[in-house]
Amino acid sequence: MPILPAPVTNLSTALERLPGIGPKTASRLTFFLLRSPDDVSRQLAEALLALKSSTAFCKVCFNITSSSQEVCDVCANPKRANGTICVVEEPLDVIAIESTAAFSGRYHVLHGVLSPIEGIGPEHLRIRELLERLRTEPVTEIILATNPSMEGDATALFLKQQLAPLGIRMTRLARGLPAGGDLEYADQSTLLRALAGRQDM
Amino acid sequence: MPILPAPVTNLSTALERLPGIGPKTASRLTFFLLRSPDDVSRQLAEALLALKSSTAFCKVCFNITSSSQEVCDVCANPKRANGTICVVEEPLDVIAIESTAAFSGRYHVLHGVLSPIEGIGPEHLRIRELLERLRTEPVTEIILATNPSMEGDATALFLKQQLAPLGIRMTRLARGLPAGGDLEYADQSTLLRALAGRQDM
Numbered sequence: 001m002p003i004l005p006a007p008v009t010n011l012s013t014a015l016e017r018l019p020g021i022g023p024k025t026a027s028r029l030t031f032f033l034l035r036s037p038d039d040v041s042r043q044l045a046e047a048l049l050a051l052k053s054s055t056a057f058c059k060v061c062f063n064i065t066s067s068s069q070e071v072c073d074v075c076a077n078p079k080r081a082n083g084t085i086c087v088v089e090e091p092l093d094v095i096a097i098e099s100t101a102a103f104s105g106r107y108h109v110l111h112g113v114l115s116p117i118e119g120i121g122p123e124h125l126r127i128r129e130l131l132e133r134l135r136t137e138p139v140t141e142i143i144l145a146t147n148p149s150m151e152g153d154a155t156a157l158f159l160k161q162q163l164a165p166l167g168i169r170m171t172r173l174a175r176g177l178p179a180g181g182d183l184e185y186a187d188q189s190t191l192l193r194a195l196a197g198r199q200d201m
Numbered sequence: 202m203p204i205l206p207a208p209v210t211n212l213s214t215a216l217e218r219l220p221g222i223g224p225k226t227a228s229r230l231t232f233f234l235l236r237s238p239d240d241v242s243r244q245l246a247e248a249l250l251a252l253k254s255s256t257a258f259c260k261v262c263f264n265i266t267s268s269s270q271e272v273c274d275v276c277a278n279p280k281r282a283n284g285t286i287c288v289v290e291e292p293l294d295v296i297a298i299e300s301t302a303a304f305s306g307r308y309h310v311l312h313g314v315l316s317p318i319e320g321i322g323p324e325h326l327r328i329r330e331l332l333e334r335l336r337t338e339p340v341t342e343i344i345l346a347t348n349p350s351m352e353g354d355a356t357a358l359f360l361k362q363q364l365a366p367l368g369i370r371m372t373r374l375a376r377g378l379p380a381g382g383d384l385e386y387a388d389q390s391t392l393l394r395a396l397a398g399r400q401d402m
Contacts, residue, residue, distance in 0.1 A: 004296065005267035007255045011248040017241060019233050020226065031293060032220050033252060034265065035312070040218060041249045047212040048246040051231070052239050054208045064235065066206035092232060095205065111236070 008034070060133065062109040062126045064091045074098075080106050083140035087130065087159065089113055089147060097145065105141075108133065113151040114158055122158065130159075134166055141169045148175055209235070261334065263310040263327045265292045275299075281307050284341035288331065288360065290314055290348060298346065306342075309334065314352040315359055323359065331360075335367055342370045349376055 008030055015026040033041045058065045058072035065072040074080050074094075084105030088094055094107050110125040122128075134142075144159055146152035160170055175193035177186055186194070209231055216227040234242045259266045259273035266273040275281050275295075285306030289295055295308050311326040335343075345360055347353035361371055376394035378387055387395070 004292075005256050005265060007248070007251045007267070008265060011245075011252050014245040014248040017245075018230055020229070025221065027293065028221070029219055030252070031291065033249070034256065034292075038253050040215075041252055044212075044215040044218075045246040045249040047208070047215040048234070048242045048249070050208040051212050051234060051242055055206050055235065064206060064209060066208070090232065091205075091235075092228065 057109075061107045062111060062129065063094050063107055074106055080104060081137075083138055084143065085130075085133075085137075085139055085141075086143040086145050088145050089152065089155075093145065093147075103143075105143075110146070110155070113146060113149075113155045115151050122162075125155075127159065127162065131162070134163070134168070139168055141171060144170060144172050148173070258310075262308045263312060263330065264295050264308055275307055281305060282338075284339055285344065286331075286334075286338075286340055286342075287344040287346050289346050290353065290356075294346065294348075304344075306344075311347070311356070314347060314350075314356045316352050323363075326356075328360065328363065332363070335364070335369070340369055342372060345371060345373050349374070 011030045011033070012023070012026040015021050015029055016023060021029070033044075054067045055064055056067040056070075057063070058075055059070050060075040061072060063072045063074065069076070082105050084103075085108050086097060086103060086105060087108045087110060088097070089110055089112060091109055094109065097103050097107075108126065108130050110127065110130075112120055112125050114120060114122065114125070142159075142163060144156040146155045156172055163170060174197060175190070176197050177183065177190065177194045183191070212231045212234070213224070213227040216222050216230055217224060222230070234245075255268050256265055257268040257271075258264070259276055260271050261276040262273060264273045264275065270277070283306050285304075286309050287298060287304060287306060288309045288311060289298070290311055290313060292310055295310065298304050298308075309327065309331050311328065311331075313321055313326050315321060315323065315326070343360075343364060345357040347356045357373055364371060375398060376391070377398055378384065378391065378395045384392070
């Protein structure tokens with residue numbers, strides 16, 4: 001005999017589909033919502049429904065944008081068309097780079113990285129769209145800003161090979177010791193990169 | 202200039218209100234939902250909306266029940282009216298005890314524990330309702346099954362004092378070493394309880 005009514009188990013099951021949420025966390029969240037005022041779960045539900053219906057991908061760079069506009073704020077700004085495109089994995093990377101206020105070009109969001117183990121090939125990323133874009137947009141530099149991970153490096157290398165025939169300058173973000181880091185605790189690979197990339201001062 | 206459209210930040214904010222979910226986890230979940238098919242967020246939203254509208258608390262024991270029934274399955278079952286009431290903190294505790302199939306009485310869910318630090322007094326728990334219930338229901342034993350924590354013990358003690366005038370037998374779950382536990386790793390307090398409660402064999 002089931003002790004819990006269906007709505008409770010349904011919500012637990014739905015929450016368990018989210019990454020990093022197991023059965024214990026799901027039921028803890030469910031019971032938290034049961035105890036809290038109606039507002040909390042209603043606002044969450046409304047935000048969930050609005051997420052897909054009122055967001056879209058920018059037709060140019062595939063960053064997230066409001067569904068009322070075809071093109072994101074960055075792509076719509078003519079000042080940002082300075083011939084530099086920064087290729088990133090995810091929309092969150094755009095936010096990270098924008099927060100530095102040090103980049104004044106445009107972006108291109110791949111929506112993932114190449115990962116043969118997970119069956120993610122070039123056709124699953126926005127690579128074709130990038131190539132098409134380079135045909136029409138005057139570009140002088142492409143910054144391959146995928147993550148400094150194995151998959152990110154592999155994706156950058158793949159893009160470099162694909163884009164080489166176009167003869168555009170391609171760069172990768174500098175690798176080395178992070179600000180505030182400690183030499184003693186730096187891993188071997190980071191230290192190797194930091195040594196290899198040492199600069200005159 | 203905000204880079205993310207409002208629906209994205211709205212969902213992040215709503216998720217951050219849940220316990221154990223910080224800003225980083227909230228945006229990770231939001232971007233996961235953005236990438237996944239519409240179904241995932243729609244089903245989650247529907248489950249959230251159904252949670253409050255189709256669940257209710259049992260009028261007798263305050264366990265969670267479907268809103269179509271006034272009284273939960275346990276309270277509705279005349280075989281469970283055997284004169285024993287098990288007082289627990291949360292509905293999840295009912296499930297835990299039911300899973301042992303060793304208890305055949307009824308429950309009473311307090312919906313919390315006394316916690317002066319968090320400002321939770323007796324008036325915030327279902328204690329008044331328990332007292333009312335004992336006036337009409339023939340009860341011979343009350344098992345005070347609050348958690349073996351400081352707050353749980355304090356709540357059990359408070360209930361014992363409140364219910365003492367009724368002259369009903371009151372018990373508390375046994376304390377000692379957990380099954381599969383290791384004496385070497387048992388904490389002092391558990392070991393003290395295990396020694397004090399040792400039984401003839």
